Amino acid sequence: MPKMKTHSSCKKRFKKTASGHIKRARAYRRHHAWAKNGKRVRDLRGIAYVSTSQEKQIKTLMPY
Numbered sequence: 001m002p003k004m005k006t007h008s009s010c011k012k013r014f015k016k017t018a019s020g021h022i023k024r025a026r027a028y029r030r031h032h033a034w035a036k037n038g039k040r041v042r043d044l045r046g047i048a049y050v051s052t053s054q055e056k057q058i059k060t061l062m063p064y
Contacts, residue, residue: 007061014050014058022050022058 014022028036029044050058 004063006064010058010061014062016062022055022062023047024050 014024016022024047026044026046026048029041033041
């Protein structure tokens with residue numbers, strides 16, 4: 001049986017952690033920073049995790 005291919009957009013956007021969870025970047029941080037207050041922009045930093053309901057979908061797109 002041939003190997004499964006990894007979905008290219010998923011490998012750019014998500015990383016698997018050692019415990020098996022999937023981390024992601026936060027949205028709404030790219031443009032119009034002048035319109036968002038500093039606390040909001042600071043809170044958008046850092047790592048977020050994919051919800052458990054969507055983890056199964058992403059794991060099928062990233063088999064390795």
